[in-house]
Amino acid sequence: MSITKKYKNSPLIEAICEFQFIHKEQSDATIPGMLYDKIKNEFPMKRQRQDFFSLNDMQPEVNMNDLTALTQFYNKAENALVQVGKNILTSNCLKPYPHWEVFKPMILNNLKEYREVSNPTSLRKISLRYINKINVPIKDDFRTSEYFNFYPHKPEGIKEEMNGLDATIHIKHNDARDVLILRIATLIPDDKECISFLLQVEFNMLKPEQLPFERTERWLEEAHTIINNTFESSITDNCRKLLN
Helix, strand or coil: CCCCCCCCCCCEEEEEEEEEEECCCCCCCCHHHHHHHHHCCCCCEEEEEEEEEECCCCCCCCCHHHEEEEEEEECCCCCEEEEEECCEEEEEEECCCCCHHHHHHHHHHHHHHHHHHHCCCEEEEEEEEEEEEEEEECCCCCCHHHCECCCCCCCCCCCCCCCCCEEEEEEEECCCCEEEEEEEEEECCCCCCEEEEEEEEEEEECCCCCCCHHHHHHHHHHHHHHHHHHHHHHECHHHHHHHC
16 A cells, blocks of 8 residues: 655645446436445435536537536535446545545445446546645745746746746556646635645546456555655655645
8 A cells, every 4th residue: 555645734625536437228317326325324414516527527628418417425524525426436535634544445435335336337437636735925036946846937038927827737657548637726825925826636547448347446556656656746845844
Protein backbone atom coordinates (compact mmCIF):
# COMPACT_ATOMS: atom_id res chain seq x y z
CA MET A 1 0.00 0.00 0.00
CA SER A 2 1.34 3.44 -0.94
CA ILE A 3 2.00 5.88 1.89
CA THR A 4 0.66 9.43 1.70
CA LYS A 5 2.47 12.24 3.46
CA LYS A 6 0.08 13.58 6.06
CA TYR A 7 0.03 17.37 6.48
CA LYS A 8 -1.18 19.12 9.62
CA ASN A 9 -2.99 21.72 7.48
CA SER A 10 -4.16 19.40 4.74
CA PRO A 11 -5.15 21.27 1.56
CA LEU A 12 -7.40 18.45 0.35
CA ILE A 13 -11.04 19.52 0.01
CA GLU A 14 -12.37 16.49 -1.86
CA ALA A 15 -11.23 13.06 -3.07
CA ILE A 16 -13.36 11.28 -5.68
CA CYS A 17 -13.24 7.82 -7.20
CA GLU A 18 -15.52 7.41 -10.19
CA PHE A 19 -16.43 4.17 -11.97
CA GLN A 20 -18.30 4.04 -15.27
CA PHE A 21 -19.66 0.68 -16.38
CA ILE A 22 -20.76 -1.27 -19.42
CA HIS A 23 -23.89 -3.43 -19.07
CA LYS A 24 -25.34 -6.03 -21.43
CA GLU A 25 -28.79 -4.57 -20.88
CA GLN A 26 -29.97 -1.03 -20.23
CA SER A 27 -29.21 0.14 -16.71
CA ASP A 28 -32.12 -0.54 -14.34
CA ALA A 29 -33.75 2.43 -12.58
CA THR A 30 -34.14 0.31 -9.43
CA ILE A 31 -30.36 0.03 -8.93
CA PRO A 32 -30.02 3.13 -6.67
CA GLY A 33 -32.68 1.76 -4.32
CA MET A 34 -31.11 -1.70 -4.22
CA LEU A 35 -27.67 -0.21 -3.56
CA TYR A 36 -29.09 1.96 -0.77
CA ASP A 37 -30.47 -1.13 0.96
CA LYS A 38 -26.94 -2.54 1.07
CA ILE A 39 -25.08 0.55 2.29
CA LYS A 40 -27.71 2.47 4.28
CA ASN A 41 -26.15 1.61 7.65
CA GLU A 42 -23.03 3.53 6.65
CA PHE A 43 -24.68 6.06 4.29
CA PRO A 44 -28.22 6.62 5.63
CA MET A 45 -28.95 10.11 4.25
CA LYS A 46 -30.53 9.93 0.79
CA ARG A 47 -30.65 12.92 -1.59
CA GLN A 48 -31.23 13.62 -5.26
CA ARG A 49 -28.61 15.71 -7.04
CA GLN A 50 -30.39 18.61 -8.76
CA ASP A 51 -28.17 18.86 -11.86
CA PHE A 52 -27.08 16.29 -14.42
CA PHE A 53 -23.70 14.57 -14.55
CA SER A 54 -21.85 14.08 -17.85
CA LEU A 55 -20.41 10.62 -18.49
CA ASN A 56 -18.11 12.04 -21.14
CA ASP A 57 -16.48 15.03 -19.48
CA MET A 58 -13.29 14.68 -21.55
CA GLN A 59 -15.10 15.88 -24.69
CA PRO A 60 -15.94 19.54 -25.46
CA GLU A 61 -19.42 18.64 -26.80
CA VAL A 62 -21.93 16.96 -24.50
CA ASN A 63 -24.18 14.23 -25.92
CA MET A 64 -27.57 14.08 -24.20
CA ASN A 65 -27.19 10.29 -23.97
CA ASP A 66 -24.13 10.87 -21.77
CA LEU A 67 -26.09 12.80 -19.13
CA THR A 68 -27.42 11.09 -16.03
CA ALA A 69 -29.13 12.10 -12.80
CA LEU A 70 -27.32 11.06 -9.63
CA THR A 71 -28.77 9.79 -6.37
CA GLN A 72 -26.58 10.58 -3.36
CA PHE A 73 -26.14 8.71 -0.08
CA TYR A 74 -24.33 10.62 2.70
CA ASN A 75 -22.89 9.34 5.94
CA LYS A 76 -24.13 10.87 9.20
CA ALA A 77 -21.18 13.28 9.45
CA GLU A 78 -21.82 14.44 5.85
CA ASN A 79 -18.12 14.19 5.04
CA ALA A 80 -18.44 11.15 2.77
CA LEU A 81 -20.98 10.12 0.16
CA VAL A 82 -21.80 7.64 -2.56
CA GLN A 83 -23.36 8.72 -5.86
CA VAL A 84 -25.08 6.37 -8.28
CA GLY A 85 -26.70 6.91 -11.66
CA LYS A 86 -27.00 5.31 -15.06
CA ASN A 87 -23.80 3.24 -15.48
CA ILE A 88 -21.90 5.28 -12.88
CA LEU A 89 -20.79 4.98 -9.25
CA THR A 90 -18.71 7.46 -7.28
CA SER A 91 -17.24 7.42 -3.78
CA ASN A 92 -16.45 10.89 -2.39
CA CYS A 93 -14.60 12.03 0.72
CA LEU A 94 -14.86 15.64 1.87
CA LYS A 95 -12.96 17.50 4.57
CA PRO A 96 -11.57 16.23 6.84
CA TYR A 97 -10.10 13.57 4.55
CA PRO A 98 -9.60 10.30 6.47
CA HIS A 99 -6.56 9.29 4.37
CA TRP A 100 -6.09 6.49 1.85
CA GLU A 101 -6.11 3.74 4.45
CA VAL A 102 -9.81 4.52 4.99
CA PHE A 103 -10.81 5.79 1.54
CA LYS A 104 -9.60 2.76 -0.46
CA PRO A 105 -11.65 0.18 1.51
CA MET A 106 -14.67 2.47 1.14
CA ILE A 107 -14.17 2.56 -2.65
CA LEU A 108 -13.76 -1.20 -2.95
CA ASN A 109 -16.73 -2.02 -0.72
CA ASN A 110 -19.04 0.34 -2.64
CA LEU A 111 -17.85 -1.21 -5.91
CA LYS A 112 -18.52 -4.72 -4.55
CA GLU A 113 -22.05 -3.80 -3.48
CA TYR A 114 -22.79 -2.08 -6.79
CA ARG A 115 -21.63 -5.09 -8.80
CA GLU A 116 -23.87 -7.38 -6.76
CA VAL A 117 -27.02 -5.37 -7.55
CA SER A 118 -26.13 -4.25 -11.08
CA ASN A 119 -23.93 -7.02 -12.55
CA PRO A 120 -21.98 -4.87 -15.05
CA THR A 121 -20.01 -6.75 -17.70
CA SER A 122 -16.94 -4.49 -17.69
CA LEU A 123 -15.46 -1.09 -16.87
CA ARG A 124 -15.78 1.83 -19.24
CA LYS A 125 -13.71 4.27 -17.18
CA ILE A 126 -12.10 4.75 -13.75
CA SER A 127 -11.05 8.11 -12.36
CA LEU A 128 -9.30 8.91 -9.08
CA ARG A 129 -9.25 12.66 -8.44
CA TYR A 130 -7.78 14.75 -5.61
CA ILE A 131 -8.82 18.40 -5.32
CA ASN A 132 -6.61 20.66 -3.20
CA LYS A 133 -7.05 24.28 -2.18
CA ILE A 134 -3.88 26.04 -1.04
CA ASN A 135 -3.95 29.52 0.48
CA VAL A 136 -0.74 31.52 0.09
CA PRO A 137 -0.21 34.78 2.03
CA ILE A 138 0.04 37.88 -0.15
CA LYS A 139 3.31 39.79 -0.16
CA ASP A 140 4.71 42.56 -2.36
CA ASP A 141 7.25 40.40 -4.16
CA PHE A 142 4.98 37.35 -4.51
CA ARG A 143 6.01 34.82 -7.16
CA THR A 144 4.08 31.66 -7.96
CA SER A 145 7.38 29.83 -8.46
CA GLU A 146 8.16 30.18 -4.75
CA TYR A 147 5.31 27.80 -3.93
CA PHE A 148 4.65 25.70 -7.04
CA ASN A 149 6.81 23.88 -9.55
CA PHE A 150 3.96 23.76 -12.06
CA TYR A 151 2.44 27.03 -13.30
CA PRO A 152 1.95 29.07 -16.50
CA HIS A 153 3.98 32.21 -17.18
CA LYS A 154 3.52 35.32 -19.30
CA PRO A 155 5.09 35.50 -22.76
CA GLU A 156 7.94 37.99 -23.06
CA GLY A 157 6.77 41.42 -24.10
CA ILE A 158 3.64 41.49 -21.93
CA LYS A 159 4.27 44.02 -19.19
CA GLU A 160 0.86 44.01 -17.55
CA GLU A 161 0.48 42.01 -14.34
CA MET A 162 -1.34 38.68 -14.34
CA ASN A 163 -4.79 38.73 -12.77
CA GLY A 164 -5.07 34.97 -12.40
CA LEU A 165 -3.92 31.69 -13.90
CA ASP A 166 -5.33 28.41 -15.13
CA ALA A 167 -3.24 25.64 -16.73
CA THR A 168 -3.79 21.92 -17.35
CA ILE A 169 -1.49 19.21 -18.71
CA HIS A 170 -2.23 15.59 -19.71
CA ILE A 171 0.45 12.90 -19.34
CA LYS A 172 0.08 9.43 -20.86
CA HIS A 173 0.66 6.26 -18.83
CA ASN A 174 0.57 2.52 -19.61
CA ASP A 175 0.62 2.83 -23.40
CA ALA A 176 -2.01 5.58 -23.32
CA ARG A 177 -4.56 3.39 -21.53
CA ASP A 178 -4.32 5.79 -18.60
CA VAL A 179 -3.78 9.53 -18.38
CA LEU A 180 -2.64 11.80 -15.56
CA ILE A 181 -4.27 15.24 -15.55
CA LEU A 182 -2.64 18.02 -13.53
CA ARG A 183 -4.30 21.41 -13.16
CA ILE A 184 -3.43 24.60 -11.32
CA ALA A 185 -5.70 27.65 -11.17
CA THR A 186 -6.40 30.65 -8.99
CA LEU A 187 -9.66 30.69 -7.04
CA ILE A 188 -11.70 33.33 -5.27
CA PRO A 189 -9.56 33.85 -2.14
CA ASP A 190 -10.78 32.92 1.31
CA ASP A 191 -9.79 36.38 2.54
CA LYS A 192 -8.01 39.50 1.25
CA GLU A 193 -4.75 38.50 2.92
CA CYS A 194 -4.14 35.46 0.70
CA ILE A 195 -4.17 34.08 -2.83
CA SER A 196 -6.08 30.81 -3.17
CA PHE A 197 -4.87 28.15 -5.60
CA LEU A 198 -6.57 25.04 -6.90
CA LEU A 199 -4.16 22.13 -7.40
CA GLN A 200 -6.06 19.19 -8.86
CA VAL A 201 -4.46 15.84 -9.69
CA GLU A 202 -6.37 12.98 -11.28
CA PHE A 203 -5.55 9.65 -12.86
CA ASN A 204 -7.94 8.10 -15.39
CA MET A 205 -8.34 4.78 -17.15
CA LEU A 206 -9.92 5.85 -20.44
CA LYS A 207 -9.95 2.79 -22.69
CA PRO A 208 -13.14 0.74 -22.16
CA GLU A 209 -12.79 -2.92 -21.23
CA GLN A 210 -9.00 -2.65 -20.84
CA LEU A 211 -9.02 -3.39 -17.11
CA PRO A 212 -10.72 -6.47 -15.60
CA PHE A 213 -12.54 -6.04 -12.30
CA GLU A 214 -10.06 -8.27 -10.44
CA ARG A 215 -7.27 -5.77 -11.16
CA THR A 216 -9.18 -2.77 -9.81
CA GLU A 217 -7.42 -2.69 -6.44
CA ARG A 218 -4.00 -2.83 -8.09
CA TRP A 219 -5.00 0.01 -10.43
CA LEU A 220 -6.19 2.13 -7.50
CA GLU A 221 -2.89 1.66 -5.68
CA GLU A 222 -0.92 2.66 -8.78
CA ALA A 223 -3.18 5.67 -9.38
CA HIS A 224 -2.90 6.82 -5.77
CA THR A 225 0.90 6.52 -5.80
CA ILE A 226 1.16 8.52 -9.04
CA ILE A 227 -1.21 11.19 -7.72
CA ASN A 228 0.70 11.46 -4.45
CA ASN A 229 4.08 11.72 -6.20
CA THR A 230 2.71 14.27 -8.68
CA PHE A 231 1.36 16.46 -5.89
CA GLU A 232 4.68 16.39 -4.04
CA SER A 233 6.55 17.19 -7.27
CA SER A 234 4.23 20.14 -7.95
CA ILE A 235 4.84 22.03 -4.71
CA THR A 236 7.97 23.59 -3.23
CA ASP A 237 9.36 23.48 0.30
CA ASN A 238 7.88 26.94 0.91
CA CYS A 239 4.45 25.49 0.13
CA ARG A 240 5.09 22.52 2.42
CA LYS A 241 5.82 24.95 5.27
CA LEU A 242 2.30 26.35 4.84
CA LEU A 243 0.83 22.85 5.09
CA ASN A 244 2.84 21.58 8.05
